Amino acid sequence: MADNTQETSTPDYTMGYEDSAVERLSRFTAETDAAYLMAHLEPGMRLLDVGCGPGNISVGLASAVAPGEFHGIDMKESQVELAITAANDGGHSNARFQVADALYLPFPDNHFDAVHCHSFLMHVPDTMAVLAEIKRVLKEGGVLGAREPIVEKFFIEPDIGHLNKFWAIFSAVMIANGGHTDMGKELRARFSEAGFVKVVATGALETWGSPSETATLAEYVEYVMRGTVDDQAIAHGITTKDEIDALQEAMEVWKEDPGAFAAFSWGECLGRKP
Ligand SMILES: C[S@@+](CC[C@H](N)C(=O)[O-])C[C@H]1O[C@@H](n2cnc3c(N)ncnc32)[C@H](O)[C@@H]1O
Helix, strand or coil: CCECCCCCCCCCECCCCCHHHHHHHCCCCHHHHCHHHHCCCCCCCCEEEECCCCCHHHHHHHHHHCCCCEEEEECCHHHHHHHHHHHHHCCCCCEEEEECCHHHCCCCCCCEEEEEEECCHHHCCCHHHHHHHHHHHEEEEEEEEEEEECHHHCEEECCHHHCCHHHHHHHHHHHHCCCCCCHHHHHHHHHHHCCCEEEEEEEEEEEECCHHHHHHHHHHHHHHHHHHHHHHHHHCCCCCHHHHHHHHHHHHHHHHCCCCEEEEEEEEEEEECC
């Protein structure tokens, strides 16, 4: 369901905050999913994680810059609470989290050595406004690292019951909510447009290819179909209840297929404030 409870620059957050959505994020770590940025971090740096969610990546970033200050912000209080718990459990005493809107970061100009975004820019309707705000809080020469999906390049094989039609439905809903489903391939262009320099883009593939992984993916995709996309997609005339039912049944068959394999494409980008 779209989350319309927040007066923020992301008024309709497509993914929602149910357990399945939070569980999906637990797969991410700084070591595996922010490696492209970790190489540029040093102890003593001051780092900001924008749209930090439940903090799975944040805690690794906090370790990388300790004893420097780590700050995480998210518009949703429940996610900030989870991130605080994760940091406390891991003994990350340099980590601070707070509720904030990415368009109004509660920090002075020229404050951070590094800023990180993961699976976040895709949700904010006004990409250039949020990049300008991030640039404001970065120091001269500070680094911005972002990693975002390229939904157009997601695949589920074999394509039982035209399962991959789901990505088109998902993208149409997210775009109707002001999101950018292929932000991962636009990062280098948007960073350059925002005035960042030394802008370099890379990419990565996230895969599901074992019985436990295909079961995990099926559970998540079914959550997205049922929990976030179906009512909106049907209301917008993008799909029908029958089609969603059929896709969900196909997903149940797919996860047991011995050849089941799926992959999500990610774009990554680094840029510096001049
Ligand atoms: C898909 S989650 C990613 C969380 C985390 N970065 C990760 O990858 O594990 C996106 C997060 O961005 C947050 N978010 C979206 N728009 C925001 C905004 N305008 N200001 C602050 N947080 C925002 C959402 O609340 C959500 O927790």
